[in-house]
Amino acid sequence: MASRQQLLRLTEEAVCSICLDFFTDPVTLNCGHNLCRSCITQSWEMKEINSCPECIEVFPERNLRINRAFATLAEEARKLKLDPKEKESKPHCEKHQEELKLFCETDKKLICVICRDSREHKTHNFLPISEAVEIYKEKLKSSLDSLTEKK
Template identity: 75%
Template sequence: MASRQQESWTDETICPICLDFFTDPVSLECGHNFCRSCITQCWEKKEINSCPECRQAFTERNLRANRVLANLAEKARKLKLNGKEKESKLHCEEHQEELKLFCETDKKSICLICRDSREHREHSFIPIKEAVEIYKAQE
């Protein structure tokens, strides 16, 4: 799980228009940043070129690429994806508990709460690491 400090810097890599990580971020003259496609689409609908955040109007469409923000957004995207992979692999979808056991009867990983449920009451279990070793040896 990401710490609050990590979440705060990754929030800065979110486009205020599409609310997703920046893609090809650009800076306006006022200093606000947007995805190039987001601000372009926004301006196509309006007669005046203005910042969607501060409403400052611009006579020309000067979009400066923001490479630093692009790199940070890519790192934040990878951090988020890696965090999701780790969480989904290690935690029970029903109880959000760590998967520590392997139910030999159902042939699936379960948490300690699942072990005590009616569904698994009469089943046999082994630690998940032991199950991995057994199944690797069988291949």
């Protein structure tokens, strides 16, 4: 079964860089980038120049090739009801697909609440991630100050 992170990466491939939504009638430019036909057409009409919005390559002709593979990919992503605008999601546990909410001080890693109750972490100490971040920020700042002073 695919993890949430894998699904989000797959979703990114089915999203137009102009409208930031799933491709509609996707086309491939000569540079290899893919966009919605209407998005690139409108972009070219507004700029009055045929260039790729991603790599800025200029094309003498408007050569748009239909990309059926991306059309299929976008359609499948729509069926999964994935949010194309959800770029950064919270990290999830590989074992349980739960959101990582705790920091295990003993193992020095993020864990979910199900992992916390497992035998593996039974005698360990935990902190909410936000508290752990503050503690480690202070330690890092202290180390940086010390190094700066030595320099």
